[in-house]
Structures are given as structure tokens and as C-alpha cells.
Amino acid sequence: MSASAPSHHFIYTDWNLIETQFDPEQINHKGTVFTIGNGYLGTRGSFEEGYPRALSATLINGVYDDVPVVYTELANCPDWLPLTVRIDGENFRLDRGEVLSYQRQLDLQRGILSRKVRWRSPKGKTLDLYFERFASLADQNVLALRCQVTPLDFNGSIAVSASLNGYPENQGYNHWEEIERGDGDGTIWLHVRTRSSHVELGMAAKLLLSGTEGTFQVTSVPGYPTVETTFAVAAGQTATLDKIVTVFTSREAQTPAHVAQEKLAQLSSYSQLQSAHIGAWEEVWQHSDILIEGDTKAQLAVRYNLFQLLVSAPRHDNRVSIPAKTLSGFGYRGHIFWDTEIFILPFFIYTQPKIARNLLTYRYHTLNGARRKASYYGYKGAMFAWESAETGDEVTPRWALPNQPYAEDIRIWCRDREIHISSDIAYAIWYYWQATNDDEWMRDCGAEIILDGAVFWNSRIEWNPKQQRYEIREVIGADEYHEHVSNNAFTNRMVQWHLEKAIAVYQWLCDRFPERAAELETKLGLTAKLRDRWEDMAANLWIPYDPTTGLIEQYEGFFNLEDIDLAHYEPRTRSMQEILGIEGANKRQVLKQPDVLMLLYLMRQSEEFPYNKEILQKNWDYYAPRTDITYGSSLGPAIHGILASDLGQSDEAYKLFLQAAMVDLEDVRGNAADGIHAASAGGVWQAVVFGFGGFKLTQEGPVATPHLPSHWQRLKFKIHWRSTWYDFDLRAEASEQKAEGKIQGVIFDLDGVLTDTAEFHYRAWQRLADEEGIPFDRQANEALRGISRRESLMRIVGDRNYTEAQLEEMMERKNRYYVESIQDITPNNLLPGARELLDELRAAGIKIAIGSASKNARMVIEHLGIADKVDAIADGYSVQLSKPAPDLFLHAAELLGLEPSQCVVVEDAESGIEAGLAAGMLTVGLGPAERVGKAHVVLPSLEGVTWEDLQSQLFGTAAGSRY
């Protein structure tokens, strides 16, 4: 894991994920990353204007439809995004014309995705475009999208059309049939129905124009209702288009198309909808946020993972759960796995318990499916589906069918054998109950699930008379590289635990709710004989554990398998199963994901057998090196990270945590396009709270014994425990001293920080403009601050006609004039305070670098007479990507031989501060707060600033000032 991943063009700030470049190759990875949602639906981060092969998707939880081989999938719903901007016959598209600037930003705090683009059309018209969208968290059936268009160098007519696309597809398949479509009074609507499951969906939209006047027209081809407005705008004038959308399905409304239209008619303005939405997010974050200081990347990544869980969690529906890839992609077809109960649920149990209850109630509603599955396999009780959808019937595909005439079909055995899911659900119910004391729900729902699961186990467990023990044969444990095993320690211990809890729950029911106990006795056949058998089984179910070595054997015979040294296969970019083949992995001691260690992790919460530190260490030493943690299951890294924290291996823990936290942001496994790794996201919360935070529940209540990564100054989170909120605000010991000592270098921007060449630029532009006979003055020059040479020229020439060759020549000429003029720079041009600070830094042994985008930086430094005070220069020749990308500063740190965290950046431009933050450096902003307010410290200039002051401001106030 590199500290930054510039190839993804991301800048990470505390609350904002910023993309700085459009890369068509990454369109589907980014489509996942920029998913928004509100628990009712998720919408992938596709662009309003649409691109070929972009996987656009809006998935509404619970809207399943039939599909071959995998039985059922979440149906991609009609797309509410399409909005095209047409200027002079040309559609705005990033892959046509010229993108002069580009920034896409996901604001996690407010749940808003926005995009700022300056674009020049192939015919040469330049516009600023601003898009933003949100799925209202305040009103789940409301979606909104805003587009602002500002022509820069022309006056003219622009047409904007907004559509509903009734041809959504699941990898080519359109689940919907149009029932009707229509329009009226500037609104359009669509009424469709899934082909097999017959879920109806109604979607309605209106388009509102402000900032100018326009004409409206509705066109209607099958499945693609469209409303178009045409309006005139002048250069500099901004037109605002608001597309407001409502969507309902027959899952929550009898006449969804009708209700969608009615709702649309009643909605207030975009701004009001947005305010309500932002308010709802504020409330959510009050409970679910985690604050990290000292590690912007980790801060952003953690919030990002929590955000993606929050946007996929059902808030008003207890008949759905969170699919393995949330509502953000087609991977696993929207099916629900143990991922929810074991990996995701703790976050909700401890920060949004109502959502946790919804998620568990889904399992209650699918009990009959679990019973049908048990019955199909010849068992009793509730045997939960490994992959579950609407009904709870098993929907794991039986086959992986390679689409080649002579390839072998691969039987998938999870549906038959990965049976620990039933106990995983029991486990989650138990801890939900422990955390919430929600006795009512336990009585009505939870108990029945746990008890009927125990009924299943009674029919599934076998007695081995020879060994005089109970056994569970022919299973798949947590580790899916071994497909046909017996007495898997993970499964057997979880089942044993399940039986123990079933007995306890039954006893509790009898004590507290005897009527319900009697009801379930009858319904589930809970005889005294059966309960005795549970006790007997719990007592005599075999766990393959050797007390002499302290090692738990993953399953009976695992230690007899061929051993393997994974290091021999490095470097690699594929899973060990892909390398060895299914049979090859089956035969070796190689794990896809933690199995014994997973068990130890789960038992850790209450320190139940076989959990203790010594056994953990022994088993860690054995299993961790044999686990395919990089390309096996994405469920592994977070869990390994927590255990590494427990074992005091902080660096390893942090590395594993980052591997989990960046899995989607940086597409660590190459499959982020399929959707968010929800279990990994849940694991990230556990890694931070249980791992780094050392959070534990004791008899006395929740406590935390933190072991923060060395560079974290603070970790703050909330926990809900038995009706009370607990605030944990954990600070690194002696953080100030440590932090101060850390700074080894200062990187100065040049222009506006050490000197001011604005005057020289102005004179050069003025001379050029005069020669060309173009009006230009100081006021016009003001608008060029922070703007590139080409862009400055474009603004000056406006809509005058120049060929590209002429433009090139003019840029060259202006630069010549500028370079000529800076020959006149002298040490007197140093800004006040600069020389003093540089001298002081050198005296203190702090290294100094220049980080300037100017290609003339070196010459200017010479003329300023400070060349001997500077250790390194990163200039316009050093890197490809300009600020706000972190590249220039990272390059400067490298030249100084320092880590980014050892550097301070001094900057006077917003993009420079962003670049410093993205590089993971401390930042000092010179100038007004509206320009450089994102910096750690804001100062008017360097005048009178000492190194001591600076340090004190940088570290003394870090705990409070930024939030």
C-alpha cells in the first residue's frame, strides 16, 4: 500500500473525497466509489450525460426479479440521472472537446455528490458546468439533481433535456416491461413492472429552470420520457436546472406511478429538499461518526466506509437486509450473506440500533424460506440460506458455468455445506440483544430464529459412537478454499455456542414470557427431550483442539494436508485458488480467509472458549502466514488487523486496516466495479473501534483500552449501550511533543509566499494584449489569479478567432516577456518575513524546499538571492499532475528525503492547501480564510512569523480547531 495512490486521481480531505481527473478507463471503479443512496435505494456514480459501457445503476432494496442460474437478483431500476446539455448542436461530453478543469467531489458529511467542469466544446465554446445530486435521506422516495451552466466566452442558446431511462440493465438484461408512460405540465413519468416478480415501479420527474427564461417541450419515445428546455444565456450568466424525481414501488405503494406523480406535485424547492436532506445526515453522523486526527487519509477512508454502509441500510423496511455489495453494484446479484450479521451489524448495533433491528427482522421474515431449505435437505427447523434474497430460500447458484463449449462446469457447494450461517445469525441476534436489551423483539422474533436454528442443528449433528462424541460432517467452514470437510472448528464451536444460547434463551422465555415460550414449544416442537439433547450436544460436540500445543485444527485432518509457503508465490496479483486450482487449494494448508482466527475473533467479545491471548498468539503464528490475505477473501484483512492490534503488532494492524479501508477507494483487489465490499466496510468500523480503540463490553459496561497507530493523535467515537450513549475521545499520549519533533522540513510555495510575481505576469499580459489590440487592464488581470497560462490567454482573447498555432505563439510570447521582466527581480522582491523565517529554519536544522508550479522557479530563486537557503526545488518540470494533486509536494518531500508526515507546506492558494492535505502534510495558509481556510493554520502573511510560533499554532490547537 503506497501512502497515496495518485493513479486514482483522488484527494482525501476529512470529509470530502475529491477526484481531479476524468479517466474513462476507471469509469466503473469510480461508478462504485461515487455511489450515493438513502437506505431505500442506491445510485451508482455514473454521469448525467452517459458514457458507453458505463455500468449505471439505481438499485432499490427488495426489488428482486428472476434470472437464470442465480435464481434472483436486484433489478436495476429505471435511471433517473440522464440530463444532457446541448450547445450549438453539440452535447456536453467529457470525451469530446476539451476538459479545461475537472473536479468531482463526494461530500460525506452532507451526502452530496457534485462535479465542477470547465469544458470547451469541439466548436470552441467554453462553459462552466456544475452538477450536484442527492438521494434524500429525509424522504426516501425523493431524488434531486442540479445542473448549473455558465457560458464563458459566448452568448447563446442552450438546450437541456432531462429523461427517465426505462432501459436499465443488469449486465445486458432489462428486468422491466413498460406498463405506461406519460407527461403533463412539464413533468414526465414512467410506470414499469418486473418481468417475473411483477414488482411495479413508478417514477416521475420535473425540470425547473431558474436564472433565465426558457421554453419547455416534452418528447416521448417508448421507455424514455424526456423533458427539454431551451433558453438563452449571456457570457457569465448562470442558468440553473433542477431535476426533481420521485420513485415508488408496489412494495410500499399500491399505485406507485400515481403516487409518484402526486408526490412530485407536492414537493418544495430544490434548496428546501436539500436542507432537509443535510439535516438528516447531520443527525446520522452525530451518532455514527468516527473522528481521527493525525491521518487525513484514514479519516476520509473510515468515514467513506461508514457512509457506504449508511446509504445501503434499510431505515424504513424490515423485510430487506444489506446485500454483500450493498446497493452499489451487480456483484453477488444483491444476495445477502453472513457478511451482514458478522461483519456489518456491529456498526449498526452500537450506533444505529433501529437499523440493526430492521436487518435482523429480515431474517425473521425469511424463516419460512430457511424451513423450506431444511426440509429440502431432509432436516428439521431453520437452515438459513447461504445466499438469501426476498424469501429466504437458498439462492446460491449450483453452478459456475464457463461459457465455452468444452469447459467444465463447476459445482458450487456453499448452498449445501456452508451451514455455519444459521449460527452466525444467532450470534448477531444475541449481541444485538445484549447491546440493546430489546426484550420485546427478542420475544417476538429473535428467540424463534435462535430456537428453530437449534432445532435444525439437532437434526444435522451426528453422533459418532466409536469416538463417543457429536460431530458435524461434510461442511464448508469460514475458509472457502476447503470445500468438503468434517468437524470444522469454526462451525462446531459456533454451533456449540448456538446451542448454549438456545438453552439460555428458552429459559429466559419461560421465565419472562411463559405464554410465548408455550407457543414456540408447540410451533417448533421444543420437547423436554429435545432440550436435553441440546445440552448433551453442546457438552459433547467435538472441537478439534490440542491443549498441548494450544493449536486448534481448522478441521479434522487439516494438519495432514500438504503445507505451503505463500512467500514463494510473491509477487502475485491473483488468489491462491486461481494459482493452484480448486483441487490444488483443497489439498494444501492455504486459507482463503481466517477460519480458526475468525472463531477466536468472534469469541473474543466475551472471551469464551477457546479465547485467550496465549492461544491467540499460537494460532495467529500458525494460521496468519497461511492465509491468502491479499487476494483471498476481502473479509480477511480487517479481522486480521484487529487480532494484530490485540497482539500488539501495531504496524501490521495498520497495514491490514488500510488494506480493508482502501479496498474500494483504491480498488485494491481490482473488482471494485462490482460494488462496495460491504463486509470489509463493516470490518473497518470494527478494526477502528474494537482494534485501535480497544473497545470492549465488560460487566461494568463499555470500556476502551486504545492502541492507536503511532501517527494518530486522536480517535473519537460514540457507542450506544443499553439505552445510553457513551462518548470515547481517545488521544495519543504526549502527542504534542511527538508531533512537534516530527517536523523535519518546510515546503514553500514561491509566488505569493516568498515573493510576488503577479505584477510581472500582469505586465507581460498587458504588453501582449496591447500588441494584439485586445482591451486589458488591472481589473481584468485580477480574474486570472491561480489560472494556467493557456486558460488566462483564453479569457483574454474571448471569442476572437485565433488558430491553435496563433495561440501557441501568443503563450510563448507572453512567457518571453515575463522571463525578460523577471530578470529585474532582486532580493528586494522577497516578501516581508520570508528571509528571517528561512534563516531561522536553517539554524534549527529544518530542511527547506520550494514547491512551485512555475517553470521559472529556479530562475526566480536565483534572482531573489535565496538559492543557498533552499535544499530542494520541485517546479513545473517535476511532475505531471498539478495542484490540487499532491504530487508536487510529495516529490519535494522525496527530494528532501523526508516522509510526507514530516513536512509542513506553506501556501497562499486554495489548490495548494488541498494539495498539501492530500499529500498528508501539515499546512499553513497565507491569506484570507475563504481562500486558505482548509489549512491547519491560517496566517495573513509570513511577516513576523517565527518557527516557534508556527509550531505552537500547528500543534497547540489541533485538538479542537478543525472540527
Place this chain on the structure above:
Amino acid sequence: MSASAPSHHFIYTDWNLIETQFDPEQINHKGTVFTIGNGYLGTRGSFEEGYPRALSATLINGVYDDVPVVYTELANCPDWLPLTVRIDGENFRLDRGEVLSYQRQLDLQRGILSRKVRWRSPKGKTLDLYFERFASLADQNVLALRCQVTPLDFNGSIAVSASLNGYPENQGYNHWEEIERGDGDGTIWLHVRTRSSHVELGMAAKLLLSGTEGTFQVTSVPGYPTVETTFAVAAGQTATLDKIVTVFTSREAQTPAHVAQEKLAQLSSYSQLQSAHIGAWEEVWQHSDILIEGDTKAQLAVRYNLFQLLVSAPRHDNRVSIPAKTLSGFGYRGHIFWDTEIFILPFFIYTQPKIARNLLTYRYHTLNGARRKASYYGYKGAMFAWESAETGDEVTPRWALPNQPYAEDIRIWCRDREIHISSDIAYAIWYYWQATNDDEWMRDCGAEIILDGAVFWNSRIEWNPKQQRYEIREVIGADEYHEHVSNNAFTNRMVQWHLEKAIAVYQWLCDRFPERAAELETKLGLTAKLRDRWEDMAANLWIPYDPTTGLIEQYEGFFNLEDIDLAHYEPRTRSMQEILGIEGANKRQVLKQPDVLMLLYLMRQSEEFPYNKEILQKNWDYYAPRTDITYGSSLGPAIHGILASDLGQSDEAYKLFLQAAMVDLEDVRGNAADGIHAASAGGVWQAVVFGFGGFKLTQEGPVATPHLPSHWQRLKFKIHWRSTWYDFDLRAEASEQKAEGKIQGVIFDLDGVLTDTAEFHYRAWQRLADEEGIPFDRQANEALRGISRRESLMRIVGDRNYTEAQLEEMMERKNRYYVESIQDITPNNLLPGARELLDELRAAGIKIAIGSASKNARMVIEHLGIADKVDAIADGYSVQLSKPAPDLFLHAAELLGLEPSQCVVVEDAESGIEAGLAAGMLTVGLGPAERVGKAHVVLPSLEGVTWEDLQSQLFGTAAGSRY
């Protein structure tokens, strides 16, 4: 099989299939039936305006794309049909507003599908709409569609929009990604690509308006380019819209979108394109037509089946074949079976040998696929795929996967075991060669297929040392109800035959083309040893035949299976496999389709072992009653029909022939929606030519020994044999006498035939109009001829406002006046000649019926004084469907106790003649030819007409006058 199937609302004429009613329930059956095409593509008979759940499809042969489970399928291509007509905000749709009249017609002779509709919009505007379309047979990349709109009761503005629909679907799946779309100068175009196989397709269209002036506008949403024209028309004025479309794929053009646009720009007018198209069809029918006299239904059905084969046969491409469901539906996914070689090919060999060569060359191009398959299964040579697509690799699905969580997956064994396909192909090649003497092709392509097939057999056949014979074990024969059998007589004999022919072909090659022989020896490894083994195998391959009984056993052990009496299961509507289950059928002596009988049929062509009449009879008696001929395979009936002909069972033969011929027209098996049964269609040609025509190839050349169905007067067809065309014009012996004697009844229309009540109607309308103050006169009355009471009234009131209740009252009033007035009818109102003819008929013992739509018919007859001359009256109360439906006349025949073929209809209206023809009756038309020209005999009136004259005209001129 009933003689007519009015539930399908079809009228059959010699060349036209006419549908008289729109039934949304039959939309997909009819979608198949009204498929048009040109060998390059097929377009299902969907409507231009589109309906929910209609399976629209345009399939281009060879454009395959990947799909799960079944590997590959013909990708449904962008739909070129969409054309909507909008009047006053309302779209023309048959399921909205009121359909006043409806007729859809497939003109087989000219390859044109047309539709005439009179429609009243929900807002009450009445229009005539006429649509027609064709896929040019003269220029395969050109498609054309015409729409004519005539407002009847309003002047106003009409908008017509024409689109290309880039969202075609194969059962929900869209194989295409849009690359680009565009428009220019009134044209629109689309450039798309298949997702996996990356076949590109370009489609361009223009919309031309004539008959009025209009404005044009192009709109463009993704995947649905649309051109719209808005124009004004006055009542009675006709606007004509021509939509001309071009389509190319990357299979035949490097830049298909570009080529499509260029081609479109060069095209001439709709009329000129249509003339070229009709000319091309004329040429095709000159060789491929079959003329049948005496059986209009059979005539139409035979031509219909041949038409569907002709529109799916590749004319300019030898890398494709004819899929089992042609290019008309999604059944079998466009895969190619033995259906082509064994069932379809004879029609082409003997009437379109160039097409036959294309079809066989497809197998040559897929030889490497067949070799890959052999190699996969561990054999040598060419093992052809049971289901074949682009490459010839095996694409039979391995599994039938029921989409229910706990249903069992069904293994499909045909890919592994139905290996007779390789010899079926050899068989077809041999007979193509025999018929054409195409030595060049045999040298270059055919020989290699036959020889490499024999190489395969050498590796597949096993020697049984115990029995001292060669055997072929573990196969599926022609009968697919038995999936795992050994020494299947059909397979073994076909393989034996194949080896015999391989030896002969090899010898011929050595003699005639020694260089090619040497080349193939090397390439295929044809050693002398191998050739010896072929001889040995051919001599000693076991055929389970018992000369003492004359019975061939279907396979080793078949006679030991449990026997079955199919009669016990009647009546049924499902196959025996569905009733018994797969295993149940496997265990019993029940056949899906002929197997031993199929073998006897195939060996019949050259009377090779084991074919002779006696053996045929014995095996027929055994196997025919055990064959599920109704709901087993659709491949069975035609073959059984031919054998029944051979055995002199004419009635049975005709019944079986009709079962095959009507399989799609009347949806006999309930699965016509999946596409045309191509093998059955090919079987129909064989049943007519080989069965009824008794056509055979002898050493002296082709001969025919006909056994026509008893009511056929003539059968005429052409055969191409070794560069010469042979005309067969077979007439039933003594057909005149037989036919004359047959007529037992005459059905007279009343009004215009026996009397003329037009004057009475006119007076009633006049009186009503006068009372209402509406202008009306004799001229206006003329326009009401043949129009219903309600429609007449609507025309009279025009756009005056009346409530439905008022209209009802007015109709009632007019009828009252009319009924009052016909009280004045006397015998003097009989038309000249009527009474004389009636008397003569009675004297001759001919029964007389009245077939009149009037509800007053009975009263009029009373007043005319002919009630005693009439045996039966079918009037306006008798049936639901009015003329041109045959119902009224069929009812009259029934009242007379006669078969339709025993009746003559006398009519003065076009719709009446059509009704008579549809009823399968002889028809006499009174009036001008432009009105009643379709009748068998046309006369000015009954004046002076005698029964003798009539008979002489009806039968004396039948042989020539009608064609």
C-alpha cells in the same frame, strides 16, 4: 384438425393469408406467423406502433453473441419498425379507441405484409390507416415500410414519428452496446456492437412524406433516434409516409454505419424498391412454387411453409445455415440442427440448388469446430455439433436449469450422444451431389466433410469380440425419448451408409481429382489401413433386424421395454414425456418421433437396405401407434404422412400432412410464438412432392407416381435435376365428374343477389337525415355500400355531436323505417333470373340456403315469396363474426347437413366472396371483376343463368383460369 380454425381469425386464399381481427392474446403467435424476410434477415410480424409484451425481433443470420447456459444465440437486432401516428395528442393503438375494421394480409407471392385498419380515436376521430412492409429480396440490406393515413371525419394535424429502436431484446437481454448515433438531413442512424462477439451493426433510416406538406424534426435520446413529421390533412385526403431503412453488419461491411448511411442516400423511391422486390419474388416462385387445385387451405398452407423457408435461406452467405426456428423467433436460440440437412434441404436441392450449396458450405466452414468437438471427446476426425452456431463448436446446453431453488437441474445428453448428425450431413451432401452433379463443390468441400466424418466413425465404433461385430454404444437415436441406448438401428445404419459413401467418394476423388485425394489423404490421415477398416466396419456393423419378423428393433433391448397403449392417454394436450417424466418415457416403448420409420424413409430415396414395402408395412404397424405424433416432435407428422402415402393410407396421409402444414398457422402445438417450425416446413414440401406427388429419382431420371388426396384436382411443381428443370403437372383422374357430382348445395346471399333492398335502406336513411336536419342524398348514400348500420350512421352525422344514447336511438329509428318499408316488398322485387335458378336447383335435388348478414333476412324472404324454396337461413342472428369471416357460410352448410366442399356460394360483395373462399367453398361472384374478381366464376347477374352453365363454368375452366 378442424377444417377451419376461426379462432385464429384467418382467411386462406391461394396466395394470401388474411387475418380479420386483432387479438392481443395471440400477438406472439401471430408475430411468428407474419414474419417476413429475405434470407439475410427475418423480421417478426410485430406492429409498427408496438405493444407491451410483444416479442418484436429482427434477426440477421450469423449475428451471434454470447449468452449463459446455451453459449450463443442470434442477437435480436435493433428494431426498424417503430412508427407512431399521433392525432390530437392520441397515439394510434389497436387497444385504445375503437377498431371499426381490421385486416392484416401476408401476400406470399410478392413478399409483402400489409394491414388495413379503420380506427376511431378515444376522442372520436376516425381514420383509415394502411401499412405495408417488405424486406427487399432484390437488395438484402434494404427494408421498407409504408404508412398511409386518411382522416375520415375531420381536418387536422397529424404527427408521424419513425424510430430505430436500439433496445431490442432476447427475452429481456439486449446484446447491443451503442457506439454512436446521429442524424442529418431528415435521416437518422445507429451504430451498435454486440457485447461479447463484437459484431458491429449500422442501421440508417429516412422518412418521406407525400400527399401533403409537413415539417420534419429529429429527436435523439440514447439508443432511440427518431424522425418526426407533422402535417395537415383534410377529411378524405391521404398522406403517405415511406420509411426506408438500410442495415449492414461488420460481417459484410467494414464500416457498417457508414455504409448504411451511404446506401440510404443512394436509394430510389419506395415504389421502385418495391418493384425490384416483387420482381425478385416472381423469379423465386417460378422455380419453387407448388400449385394445388381443389384445396385452398392446403394451397395456402404449402405456399406459406415454402415462403417461410425462402425468407430464412441465405442467398449470399455460405457461412450460415437455417436455424431450427428460422429467423422468426427465439426458440433454440438460432442454433442449427439436423433439421436443415434432413428436413429442409431437399426443397432447396431440387428448387434452389445455389441456396442448398450455401447451406452445405456452412458445414464445410464449421469443420474445425467439429474437429475440436471430436478432440474434446477423445475421438478423431469431425464430430459435428448437435447444435451448431457460428464456429461449429458444440452449443447444445449441458443443462436445463429450472429457476427454482430446490428443483433438480436436468442434464441434457444430446451434445454427448446424439451423434447421428455427422452422418445426416454426409447424407445431405451425397444427395445434393447426386441431384446437381456439382463435382467442383464435392471436390473442394463435400468430400472432406464425408471423409473426416468417416475418420470420426472409425474412432467411435467399437468391436465386440464376443459377438464378432461392430457396435455403436451409448447414443441417442432419432427418437429422443430414449437417452442412453446402444446399437440404435437408425444411427448404425446411417453410419454404415456413411462409410459406404466415404469409400465411394474416396474412390471417385482418386479417379477424378488425384491431387485433391492426395491432399486429403495427408490432411485427414487416410491410410490404406484405415480405408480397409471402413470396409470392414461397413460390412460388420450390427443392425438389430430380425428377418423372421421383418421388424427392426429401434435399439438393442427396445422390445424388452414396458409396452404402452397411447390411446389410453387420450385426449391429451401434452407430450408423453411430460406425462410420464423423463425416466418414465425412457422405460417404455413410446417414441417422440420416428426412428426406425425415419430410417426407412431416408433409405427409401434409393431403396437401400432395409427398405421395401413389406418391411415398411410391418414396421409401420409396430412403431406408428407407439409414436407421440401429436405432441412429441414436430419433425414427425410430415414423415409419417409420406410413409402413409406410400402405404396407400390416403386419409391418414392427408391428416398428417395438415398437422405439419398448420403447425405454425394454427399453432397446433401451442409453441408457434417461439418461431417457425422449419423442419416441419421442409417436411411439408417433402410430403407434397415425395408423398402425394410420388416423386422419385430413378436411373432414367425423375418420375412421379401421384397419390393425391381425394379432393385435390391438380398438383403442379418443378424439380431441378442435373441442370434440367422438370415440370410435374399432376391432375386427379376424372376430376371434372367427381367435382361436379360433389356439389350438393348453393348458398345465396340475399341483398344484391336475390333482391335489392338498397333502395329501401336509402329511403330509411333519407328520412332519418331529413328529420335530423342533416344534408343527405343518393350520392352520399352510395358511399354506404357494404357498410354496417353503425358505421353508416357515423358517416351521415359526421362531426356533429350526438351522445351514444342518441346514436342508438337513431339506428333503431332508421331500422324501424326500413322494416316498415320492406313490408312493401313483393315477389316482384326478386331480381331477374333468381326464381328460375331456384326452381331448377330444387328440381335437381340441390339444397338451397340463404347466407345473409341482415337481421331482417327472414322477413324479406317471406315477402319475396321464396320461403318454400329455401332449405335453410343463416342470417344476422346466426354467428358472431361477419363476412369476410367464413362463419356464416359454414353455418349455412351445417344447416344443410353438407361439407363446405359440397357447397357453392353466390355473392355480390367482395367480403362475401372472401368469406366463401375462406369457408373452402366454390364461389360465384355477381358484379364487376374489381369487386368480385376473386370468385371462381364471375357473372354480371343471375339473369339467364342455368345450373348446367354454372357447373360447366365452375369446373370446366378451373385448371387454367385462376393462375
